[in-house]
Amino acid sequence: xxxxxxxxxDLILASGQTRKYSFMLKPTIxxxxxxxxxxxxxxxVDPGDVTGEEHWARRDDIDLFLFRxxxxxxxxxxPDKPVLFLVHGSSFSARTAYxxxxxxxxxxxxxxxxxxxxxxxxxxxHEGYGKSSRTDGFSTIADGVEDLKAAAPVVEAATGRxxxxxxxxxxxxxxxxxxxxxxxxxxxxxxxxxxxxxxEGSPTLKKRAERIDEWRATNRRVVDxxxxxxxxxxxxxxxxxxxxxxAAAAAEIxxxxxxxxxxxxxxxxxxxxxxxxxxxxxxxxxxxxxxDGIATDEDVxxxxxxxxxxxxxxxxxxxxxxxxxxxxNRQRFWHALNGFLSIPPRIDN
Amino acid sequence: MTEMWxxxxxxxxxxxxxxxFRKRLGAPVADxMPKPILFLVHGSSFSGPTGFxxxxxxxxxxxxxxxxxxxxxxxxxxxHEGYGRSDSTDGNSPIAEGVRDLKAGMDVVMRDTGQxxxxxxxxxxxxxxxxxxxxxYPDHVNKLVxxxxxxxxxxxxxxxxxxxxxxxxxxxxMRVIDKPFLLSIFTRDKPGTSEDGVAExxxxxxxxICNAVPTGTYVDMCVNLPVCNPTKIRCPVLIIRGEHxxxxxEEDLLxxxxxxxxxxxQFVIIAGQAHVSHLGVNRARFWHVMRRFLEMPAxxxxxxx
Numbered sequence: 001x002x003x004x005x006x007x008x009x010d011l012i013l014a015s016g017q018t019r020k021y022s023f024m025l026k027p028t029i030x031x032x033x034x035x036x037x038x039x040x041x042x043x044x045v046d047p048g049d050v051t052g053e054e055h056w057a058r059r060d061d062i063d064l065f066l067f068r069x070x071x072x073x074x075x076x077x078x079p080d081k082p083v084l085f086l087v088h089g090s091s092f093s094a095r096t097a098y099x100x101x102x103x104x105x106x107x108x109x110x111x112x113x114x115x116x117x118x119x120x121x122x123x124x125x126h127e128g129y130g131k132s133s134r135t136d137g138f139s140t141i142a143d144g145v146e147d148l149k150a151a152a153p154v155v156e157a158a159t160g161r162x163x164x165x166x167x168x169x170x171x172x173x174x175x176x177x178x179x180x181x182x183x184x185x186x187x188x189x190x191x192x193x194x195x196x197x198x199x200e201g202s203p204t205l206k207k208r209a210e211r212i213d214e215w216r217a218t219n220r221r222v223v224d225x226x227x228x229x230x231x232x233x234x235x236x237x238x239x240x241x242x243x244x245x246x247a248a249a250a251a252e253i254x255x256x257x258x259x260x261x262x263x264x265x266x267x268x269x270x271x272x273x274x275x276x277x278x279x280x281x282x283x284x285x286x287x288x289x290x291x292d293g294i295a296t297d298e299d300v301x302x303x304x305x306x307x308x309x310x311x312x313x314x315x316x317x318x319x320x321x322x323x324x325x326x327x328x329n330r331q332r333f334w335h336a337l338n339g340f341l342s343i344p345p346r347i348d349n
Numbered sequence: 350m351t352e353m354w355x356x357x358x359x360x361x362x363x364x365x366x367x368x369x370f371r372k373r374l375g376a377p378v379a380d381x382m383p384k385p386i387l388f389l390v391h392g393s394s395f396s397g398p399t400g401f402x403x404x405x406x407x408x409x410x411x412x413x414x415x416x417x418x419x420x421x422x423x424x425x426x427x428x429h430e431g432y433g434r435s436d437s438t439d440g441n442s443p444i445a446e447g448v449r450d451l452k453a454g455m456d457v458v459m460r461d462t463g464q465x466x467x468x469x470x471x472x473x474x475x476x477x478x479x480x481x482x483x484x485x486y487p488d489h490v491n492k493l494v495x496x497x498x499x500x501x502x503x504x505x506x507x508x509x510x511x512x513x514x515x516x517x518x519x520x521x522x523m524r525v526i527d528k529p530f531l532l533s534i535f536t537r538d539k540p541g542t543s544e545d546g547v548a549e550x551x552x553x554x555x556x557x558i559c560n561a562v563p564t565g566t567y568v569d570m571c572v573n574l575p576v577c578n579p580t581k582i583r584c585p586v587l588i589i590r591g592e593h594x595x596x597x598x599e600e601d602l603l604x605x606x607x608x609x610x611x612x613x614x615q616f617v618i619i620a621g622q623a624h625v626s627h628l629g630v631n632r633a634r635f636w637h638v639m640r641r642f643l644e645m646p647a648x649x650x651x652x653x654x
Contacts, residue, residue, distance in 0.1 A: 238651035283620075290612035301607055305599065310592035310620040313638075314606075318613050319648040331646045339641035344633040346621045349541040 049073050050115040052099075055158065057124070059150035065131035065256075066124045066151055067095055068158065069115040078118035082165040082188065082341065083155060086110065086123040087148070087179075089170030089194070090264040091223050091231060092248065093130025093257040094123035097169070100326060102247045110325050113334055119341070120159055124151050126175070128220070128261035130252075138219045138263030141274045144175035145182050152186050163188040165341060169325060170194040170294060171264035177275035184281045191337055193287040193324050196295035197303040199272040204234065204293035204322070209269040215262040222259045225249040235321035236291040239328055248326075277303045283311035285340040287333060289320025313340055351375040353415060358461070360427065362453040368434035369454055370398045372414040373423040377462075384423040385643070386464055389413065390451065390482075392473030392497070393566040394526060394534060395555045396433025397426035400472070403628065405550040413627040416636055422643075423462065427454040429478070431523065431563035433555075441522035443565030444576045447478035448485055455489050468492040468643055473499075473596060473624065474566035477576055484581040494587045494639055497624050499597035500605040502574040507537065507595035507624070512571040519568060523561040528552045538623035539593035547628055570596075579605050585613035587642040589635065591622030615642055 048071075055066040075081070088097045100108040107113055111121045125132040126147045128139040137143060156162050163186050168176030173192035180187040199205045208215075215221070229245040252258060267274055284307050288300055297316075304314045315336045319329035327333075351374040358369040373384060391397045401424075403411045410416060414424040428435040429450045431442040440446060451469075459465055469490050471479030476498040483490040502508045511518075518524065531552035535543045569576055586609050588602055599618070606616045617638050619631060626635040 241651075297607060301603055304616070305603060310618050312618050314616040316612050316614050317645070318611075319650070328649050328651060329646075332648065335641065335644070335646055339637070343637050344631075346634065347630050348621060349544065349630045 050112050055154055057147075057150040057154040059127070059146055062127050062133045062135060062147075064124055064127070064133075064147055064150055065094070066122060066154060067099065067111075068120070068122045069099070069111040070120045071115050071118070074116060074118040075120065081118040081120070083159050083161045084114055084119040084121045084341070085151075085155065085164045085166050086121065087144070087166060087168035087172035087176045088123065088126065088129065089168075089172040090268070091227070091260055093125045093252060093255045093260075095130065095255045096248055096251040096257065097172075097325065098123050100247065100251055102241070102243055105241055105243060108326055108330075110330075110334070114338070117338060122151075122155055122164075124148075125256070129257060131256035136219060137261070138266065139261035140263035141171065141174050141178055141267045141271075143263060144171075145178045148175065148179040149183060152183070162186070165189040165191070167191045167193070167337065170322065171268060174264070174267070174274055177277075177280065180282065181276050181279045184279075187282050189283050189341065190280065191285045191287060191340060193333070194292055194294055194322050195286055195288070195300055195303065196268065197273050197275065197277070197299050199268065199295070200299055201296040202294055202299070205268055208265060212266070212269050215265045215269065218262070220259045220261055221265075223249070223252055223257065232321075232323060235293050239291065239319060239321045240323065240326065241328060244326060277306035278308060280307055281309060283309050285313040285315060285336070287324060287336055288314070288316045289322065289324050289327070290316065290318040291321040294322055311346070315340075353418060358457050360450070360453040360457045362430070362449055365430055365436045365438060367430065367436070367450055367453055368397075368428040369425060369457055370402065370414075370427075371423070371425045372402065372412075372418045374418050374421070383462065383464060384421060386458065386462060386467040387417050387422040387424050387643070388451075388454070388458065388467050388469050389424065389426040390447075390469060390471035390475035390479045391426065391429065391432065392471075392475040393570070394531065394562055395551060396428040396435075396558070398428075399433065399551060399555045399558070400625075401426050401627065403547075403551055403554060405547055408544065408546065410632070411547065411550075411628060413636075417640075420640060425454070425458055427451070429563075433558055437523070437563075439522055440563070441565035441568065442563035443573075444474065444477050444481055444569045446565060447474075448481045451478060451482040452486065455486070465489060466491040468494070470494040470496065470639065471498075472627065473497040474570060477566070477569070480577040480582065483584060484578055487581075487583040490584050492585050492587075492643055493582065494589060494642065496589045496626050496635075497591065497594055497596055498588060498602060498605075499570065500575050500577065500579075500601050502570060503598065503601055505595060505597050505601070508570055511567060515568075515571055518564045518571065522563055522565070524564050524567070525561050526555065527560070528556065531555060535623070535625065535628070538591070538595050542591070542593060542621065542623040542629050542631075543625070544630055551628065577605075579608040580610060582609055583611060585611055585642075585645075587615045587617065587639065589617045589619065589626065589638060591624060591626055591629065592618060592620045593623040596624055613645070
């Protein structure tokens, strides 16, 4: 693996400045032999050889933790499947959101599921989240874009691909969308879940803004079982399993978290919009649950309307609240996500 | 490998006989596991089997019926009053008449299969017929795919052009179709969105069985829109639209979409496609999107966990 020999490189910025990036591959290789059920229609059965790899990116003096899962067998069977980069939201670190395990409750890891389908799946803890460096900063959406800029060369070095498919949920969708604005050459396709654009009329953000002084007073807030229970039940009860808040809180501690930065909360309360749909060039799918108070239908529809690429889909699914990836109907989300990512290529006559 | 099986039926709408055609893998057998049924509704200018079961010499995969039969569906279509092999009357077969046709067809499907609720797909004015049917008979429609649909028709380039000939559409209950007209359907939005020879094959197939079609859906689309009310549709809906489709503006369709009360709904635009999705060069993308919609896993409720 040639990238193991490298320990960094220089990125020349448009301004002519050189920014130093360094990364290292930790020797941790997690073998996971658990066989996942073939719960998605027309999806291949997981070959049971999904691996986990830790990688690191560096932005200035911030170390950023990246995690990768793929199945060598599934990759060999479908080598053209894209690199799928998952961008986390405000209150979970990457693996709590996308690589969760709740024993006895079925498949919760989006990473394992899509690795089993042949995707090369990556995620990252943003500044101040999980295993990434704690700073005095707030880790805003704009900081998230810088994190993604630092991650991209690491992923490129490991995969040989220079553009990736991005998935972001909630403020992760804002980070991904803003990154697509800033670095369109890195984003070949994008899926935005639990998206909010202007925030106009949003019940969740109206409530969140009542505590704006609290979010601004300090750069971090605690996330524990009680905080997670609030997140999972604020839209509607019964669309997540009862074990989820405790499992998420335990995972968050295990993943290096327990508290998270406040920047995305502040952005969502007072700085929207932070993404310009007119400047997203790639195909886009917007996925929206029927009980998601983060945005109104109208706000999301107007964002969708403004997207210039004519490969675009707006998929609304019932039985889903804000956290589509870890709800009881997450298979409906997987189905829609895989459907969008596996559309046959366009033919030009 | 199971053979493609097909059968013809006749539906009866009063004295009017309507031709129906069905394709699936393998003949039906008693006590079989029921296949999901997909009912295809044709548009203004060519009949059901012509558009949905087209075979083009030297090319493959132009039959939408066979494609979805291969996917495991039991696929039906019907020639509306005045079209193809069905009876003509002195009426002009408008959208409202199409709803009555579909009810007669539905009775045949129910009698033959025992299934009472189906997935419906309609293209162009077929989408208007299908959505109007879903409003009137919600118990018979479990999923609805509206392709090349139009709601109010506001600012639609195709309809502005069509309305210039209103005196022709209202002068008679039928309009003559010929090869140049049928070919023009495939080039009016964007030449190159279908393969050479496809429009020709379609024209030959249709002109072999008729040389005129009713004017009712053209009149409806020019002067009577909207004929559909989204707030009355109960089932999940997929709205699918080619990038180059002049029959409606995106805004018109999004306004319709926003009013659909069932929040299982999808709005999909497909680049590289024009008005006739199922005969376009990128039809595989259309099949993919429709199939994914039809096969969305069932919703789980917490009480079932």
